[in-house]
Amino acid sequence: MFHAPRPAVRGLALSAAAVLLLTACGGVVKDDKSADDRVAEIPDAELVAPIAGMECAEGAAPTGDPIVVGGSLSLTGPLAPTGTLHDAVAELVVDWVNECGGIDGRPLEWKVIDDQSTPATVTSNYERLIGDKVDFVMGPYGGAATLAGAGPVTRAGYAYPTATNGAPDKLIGENHFPAWQMGGVDDPTHMFDAQAQTLLDALESSGNPPESAFFATAKFPTTLSYRGSVVTALEGAGTTIEGDVEYDLGTTDFSSIAIRIQNADPDLVYLGGIGADVTNLYQAFDAIGYEPRSIYVSLPAPAAVAALGDKADGMMISSIYEDNPPLGDTPIARYFTKTYSEVAQRDDLFPFVETQAAASLAAWQILLTGITEGGVDNAAVIAWLNANEVDTVVGKLSFDGFNNYGIDINRVAQVQDGKRVLVWPEDVAGAELDYNP
């Protein structure tokens, strides 16, 4: 006979199981109250083909063997709120293509496997998809996951379109086709310089560039790299850096950072934050009764910005797409905006198209264009994409720089009258930057 394990040990195991169950729930984005009204205001849009040069044969049901695109996404775990967004776009695009008669008459099929927000699982998921002989793959969400999947995908000779790879300076190869293009350089140590210059140009375009700035940045690969380039750019333009602090990912108490910012009272607060950091910083500002002169946020969750209400007015945000002309005023963009809002509302996601959803669609447009031009053959698709430009919802993309990044498409958006709008560069701006710190 054996002694039973200590009750504490069993309790430990039960607690561990409970925590894992809770993490499975991931998280959902809560809509602000006016979101339903704004969604209802989105006009109906006519069905068109999702890519330029493709005919939309509405009503012609596709037949034959499906063209299967496999992907690994974080559908559970801490990255699930964004991972599920990319899954929603994938399903939307597949339905869209099939409503248009498929690709050369063949139906498109999406096969997704949950990676549970774990990069190690991403690797085996792509091995599994390739073993299952999917025709193509779509990249996962996030820099670590993208690089974890790159190994098996590249070895197997598959094209690797990615939506939001946050580690652009880590070389994947000629099969990498990023939708969120940053860089426009051959030197990987300067991948974020163009994005920083865009921000500087935007600020200078106002005629009132900041004389002082305070940086608060999350310890996260993308935010740290971007912050480094922005500091250099602003210092070069004569801005005084009043403070520069880094905080751990997951920080929720911004009290000490808020007090430092209040003491410095800079013209510009640069928050290199992700997710809900901006919400937590504003809570800390409220607690001390401080209102920043101006603020720029690098990678905020769109719902977090929306939840700030009037306080967000004037906030500048890094972005590659907002729903405003000229990018948002094409037949493809209008149809996507309408259908995405419906799908997102159904799935409890932020119902408006911004960087993540637009990048996700652009990644699909890259792949679909490659298939349409090169056929169901990864080598041909890779060769075609490397030699040509692709029209996407975020602009025309090419794959001819370091790590297949072409021109930098990072832009500056601003919240104006409760709505996000691109304000820089001028060729994609839907409004002028309102900046006077």
Add this chain to the structure above:
Amino acid sequence: MNALRDHALWRQFVAVVGCAVVAVVVVPAFGSDFAIAFGFQFVTWIVLALSWGLFSGNTGYASFGHGVFFGIGTYAAAAVFRHSDAPFVVVLLAAGLAAGALALVVGLAVFASSRFSGDLFGLITLAMAFVVVTVVSNVAFLDGGTGVFVREHTVGSWAGSSTSHLFVIATGLAVLAAGVAIATSSTRWGSALRSIRDDEQVAESLGVPTYRYKVLTFVASAVLAGLAGAPQAIYLGYVEVGAVFSLNIPLLVIMMTILGGITRWWGPLIGAATVVVLREVLLDVGSPELSQIILGAALVVVIALLPHGLSGAIPRRRGARRVPALEGGAR
């Protein structure tokens, strides 16, 4: 008894080596990269579960820091790759030593006082994780917050050229972990550890040097987890703090061990195998949330119905050698 002359132990170890050899030959023969990648993860979890059971299972000191030792091994390997051209065996040793050194420092300090037993030990190991994450995030030599791209340093190396090579390495580590687990199953070392779990004060009064045993076993457990971190760094290709030090890792390891049971040395092995296979199978359920919930609920049910875990539910062979002092121990 001299463990080296214990034929039963040697038979078990030879069986483990035999299974490992078969796995190394058979898995690649499937001709599927997925089978190899899955096999690599499978044996890595086995190393982690066996090494957690080695200390926490045997002594009853529940550690939430096992993922830290695994992560330290991963980051130590990444640092050596990044800053040197050292061969993989050096990388492997660095990973194990880094984890062992951390465990030695923590163990020497924590086990010096009886105040830090029980729940407080668990909290300390949890706090250790936050300290280590902060250090790694701020020290540029290790990471500095931007992540480390390992793949660019391992391309062309034997270990980095194929997942099957990583599978061979991880299987070797699993054999090592199993060997250590077997060694604790019916040796004086194991008896001492289990006497700590049963009643540490009584063990102390009977002359068991509990402090020394706890420190050394904690270090051995950490070294094994750290060693497993080296091939993991190559497998991931890019390491960043959030992924490497995820709290899910120690939680899964604890669940695997409790599920498999701590009354037999191979309990954690069975637990790890069950969870890994179940997770993979449930990926096909169609609903990722549902598959996670099914996994968690299944584990809760098994733990509630089988207090000794899966291994404890299997009856021992009639006539198997029983040592009264070892009742309830990992054998």
